[in-house]
Amino acid sequence: MASEHLLELVDIEAGYGRAALVLRGLTVRVPPASVVCLVGPNGAGKSTVLKVASGMLPPRAGRILVGGEDVTRNSPQQMLRAGLSHVLQGHSVFKEMTVSENVLLGAYSLRDKAEIAERVDFVKTLFPVVADRWTSLAGALSGGQQKQVEFARSLMISPRVVLLDEPSMGLDPKATGTVFEQVVRMRDAGTAVLLVEQNARRALETADLGCVLDLGRVHISGPAADLLADPALGELYLGNRTAGRRQFSTPGADNT
Numbered sequence: 044m045a046s047e048h049l050l051e052l053v054d055i056e057a058g059y060g061r062a063a064l065v066l067r068g069l070t071v072r073v074p075p076a077s078v079v080c081l082v083g084p085n086g087a088g089k090s091t092v093l094k095v096a097s098g099m100l101p102p103r104a105g106r107i108l109v110g111g112e113d114v115t116r117n118s119p120q121q122m123l124r125a126g127l128s129h130v131l132q133g134h135s136v137f138k139e140m141t142v143s144e145n146v147l148l149g150a151y152s153l154r155d156k157a158e159i160a161e162r163v164d165f166v167k168t169l170f171p172v173v174a175d176r177w178t179s180l181a182g183a184l185s186g187g188q189q190k191q192v193e194f195a196r197s198l199m200i201s202p203r204v205v206l207l208d209e210p211s212m213g214l215d216p217k218a219t220g221t222v223f224e225q226v227v228r229m230r231d232a233g234t235a236v237l238l239v240e241q242n243a244r245r246a247l248e249t250a251d252l253g254c255v256l257d258l259g260r261v262h263i264s265g266p267a268a269d270l271l272a273d274p275a276l277g278e279l280y281l282g283n284r285t286a287g288r289r290q291f292s293t294p295g296a297d298n299t
């Protein structure tokens with residue numbers, strides 16, 4: 044059945060091994076051509092959401108839908124084929140390989156040379172540093188430039204949704220700014236983004252929709268601009284100082 048959302052995680056319960064559940068009835072939806080960010084305290088389960096969406100961690104309950112199709116039991120490879128591309132936390136470029144070799148790793152499942160060439164042109168246009176440093180060793184690039192190589196690699200398969208885990212981690216403010224600009228460019232070029240970030244303010248300034256996670260559930264969600272303007276959210280998560288402290292409304296809301 045067609046869906047107005049590209050990716051839907053519905054009533055997800057998930058955890059690691061025999062340990063207690065990390066995600067406890069979480070619902071997140073990603074519309075087309077949007078950036079949805081997940082923010083919240085350490086250990087809330089943000090990265091775990093991305094692992095569930097990419098098939099790395101099968102949920103114990105709930106459903107995962109891509110374009111309305113149920114992919115809950117997909118393996119990571121099947122999730123990739125369904126259009127979900129995961130850019131992991133930290134740096135995952137191979138420093139001893141060139142930028143081109145790193146980017147082309149993202150095309151390993153493609154057979155059509157014309158399609159690969161078309162995707163290479165696309166990512167080079169989207170990320171000029173990838174074009175400029177195409178034959179350089181990836182290890183010679185700055186952290187922010189390496190992150191753009193990872194973005195380019197993730198886009199080679201024409202994903203429907205890119206899952207970005209902490210893209211600003213370890214970057215200085217200037218590189219962080221560039222990386223967030225590139226997130227917007229990805230969206231404007233037609234790829235939806237589900238973004239996990241510690242830098243909650245910067246993420247909400249970039250995103251269209253935001254979800255605040257706490258204890259494995261969506262605590263509050265809505266247009267990112269509304270969340271940024273919420274004084275309670277500002278005080279709890281964004282470092283604002285306000286006179287009165289008020290509590291959030293009922294936990295368990297979703298971003299529909």
Ligand SMILES: Nc1ncnc2c1ncn2[C@@H]1O[C@H](COP(=O)(O)OP(=O)(O)OP(=O)(O)O)[C@@H](O)[C@H]1O
Pocket residue numbers: 059062065083084085086087088089090091092241
């Ligand atoms: N591989 C793992 N094995 C066991 N427990 C894990 C594993 N990865 C994460 N956890 C636990 O799951 C919980 C949620 O972790 P997760 O990384 O999803 O949180 P997060 O919101 O992304 O946190 P942070 O902002 O610190 O990155 C934590 O209690 C963490 O210890």
